[in-house]
Amino acid sequence: MIPLHYYLALSAALFAIGVVGVLTRRNAIIVFMSIELMLNSVNLTLIAFSAYLGNSVGQILVFFVMTVAAAEAAVGLAIIIALYRNKQTVNIDEINILKW
């Protein structure tokens, strides 16, 4: 059997890769995809705990996380389309009107 901490280490590694993507990439869509990757690594943690503790609440929570992720993807991509229409770019270095 695979011990629980193998799954936790894997999801920590996936989360860290997602953080690298958010901090280093400048393309807004790839930053957004890195956030999806981080959400999925947390889902893996929840399901691993659910299986090893024998409790189904973790899997229910994953279902709700997926619903929120779908809503977040729809709204986020609409924001990116609106930004692209106004600025003709998705480079997050050039989208800095909220920064002072």
Place this chain on the structure above:
Amino acid sequence: MTPESFFFYLLSVLALVSAVLMITRRSPVVSVLYLILNFFSLAGLYLTLNAQFIAVIQIIVYAGAIMVLFLFVVMLLRLGDETQLVETIGSRKLVGIGLSIALLVEIVYIIGFRSGDKHLAQAENAAAIGTVESIGTEMFTRFLFPFEVTSIILLAAIVGAVVLAKRDFNERTK
């Protein structure tokens, strides 16, 4: 090596490699495709954890619906001519990678290898709780209210997406 550890290592390597490729490719379309591969390998890992329902939902909702939406937007925005988008390689990138590695070491230290010898095997009822029947029973009894609330979230997301992405919204309402 037992079949289950073989599948665990295979799918883990696939997930990690596709994640690294996803954040390093220049072209957004290639990145989306690697992310889909990553989601498929995660669905396989969910199967090794006896979560059949979530694995199927992962493929249908994530790899199917959400990533098709991403692919659609990438192609709508004509990002092909933005593959030469200025990607600054500098101190900021190194700081980002350094911070992420620190985070990884921290997480692995705290939750990974401090758990010791506990939870070496899955619970006896692990195969029973991942079925559609068990998830559905929980969802429509104990978690009925949160389940209904998600419909409001989805409605808000639909309205928000339409309002944000609508062209010339202000002109038309004048």
